[in-house]
Amino acid sequence: MSGLSLKYEVPGDDFTRAGEASSDVKRKLKKLGYDPDAIRRVAIAMYEGEINMVIHAGGGQAFVTIEPERVDIVLEDHGPGIADVEKAMQAGYSTAPDQVRSLGFGAGMGLPNMKKYTDEMTIDTEVGKGTTLKMTVLVNHKS
Amino acid sequence: MKISDVAAILQADVLVEGNMDTEVKTACGSDMMSDVLAFVKDQSVLLTGLMNPQVVRTAEMMDMHCIIFVRGKEADPMVLQLAEQKDITVLQTRYRMFTACGMLYEAGLRGGCEKE
Ligand SMILES: Nc1ncnc2c1ncn2[C@@H]1O[C@H](COP(=O)(O)OP(=O)(O)OP(=O)(O)O)[C@@H](O)[C@H]1O
Ligand SMILES: [Mg+2]
Numbered sequence: 463m464s465g466l467s468l469k470y471e472v473p474g475d476d477f478t479r480a481g482e483a484s485s486d487v488k489r490k491l492k493k494l495g496y497d498p499d500a501i502r503r504v505a506i507a508m509y510e511g512e513i514n515m516v517i518h519a520g521g522g523q524a525f526v527t528i529e530p531e532r533v534d535i536v537l538e539d540h541g542p543g544i545a546d547v548e549k550a551m552q553a554g555y556s557t558a559p560d561q562v563r564s565l566g567f568g569a570g571m572g573l574p575n576m577k578k579y580t581d582e583m584t585i586d587t588e589v590g591k592g593t594t595l596k597m598t599v600l601v602n603h604k605s
Numbered sequence: 606m607k608i609s610d611v612a613a614i615l616q617a618d619v620l621v622e623g624n625m626d627t628e629v630k631t632a633c634g635s636d637m638m639s640d641v642l643a644f645v646k647d648q649s650v651l652l653t654g655l656m657n658p659q660v661v662r663t664a665e666m667m668d669m670h671c672i673i674f675v676r677g678k679e680a681d682p683m684v685l686q687l688a689e690q691k692d693i694t695v696l697q698t699r700y701r702m703f704t705a706c707g708m709l710y711e712a713g714l715r716g717g718c719e720k721e
Binding site for chain 1: 636653657659660667668
């Protein structure tokens, strides 16, 4: 069956606006009556991904598909790519500059968080070309 | 305790007034938003020394009800506006992070993180 498909532009030049896409998805899921725990997992995972696109990749696009049993999130950017994905997945690993850290990010917790809160996550990345991150959250649809 | 109790304990200014009667049991104090996002366990209060819109976004994603800015940082109108939109109460206290957390802990608020 076909779900609700959403597409967002995530601007890379405005840190203050990062998270608007995730916020919108969260609001839509709430309206649709999804389980609060599932909504929170989607919101946090997508938000971390959105922030990563803004601080590491100069922005990108987010594609979200909402179905009764699952929410799929695809985050696509044309940033620098990730040279060592295994390393990037480790808690505490971050290449974020001090200026990003002073904004409250760069703890190296984003990717591990995303992995933790989603049921499936794959990273497709190439240095110099960009990164595509796919995440799936399985939900218990209520109402 | 209620958010109004939190405000009283910290002698805080109420910068954005949401529902002051909301019951809160757990809190989290951090300047690293990804650390906050790492421990989802119904924490409803966020204490932070940071002042930018992503603090509100983080609280929003976590379904938190109250943000407390410690050590009297100058409030950013953009931050307050976003919090108002999201129905999140914003308090400001002159106490520093350690002291503010300690006062709330003493009054019965807990960490609520998975490791506690
Ligand atoms: N979209 C991306 N493009 C390029 N590099 C990325 C991207 N996402 C993550 N990375 C790399 O992976 C590292 C780890 O990412 P992760 O989200 O775990 O931590 P962080 O963003 O540095 O800090 P935090 O998420 O705690 O704020 C980053 O520091 C960066 O080097
Ligand atoms: Mg990150």
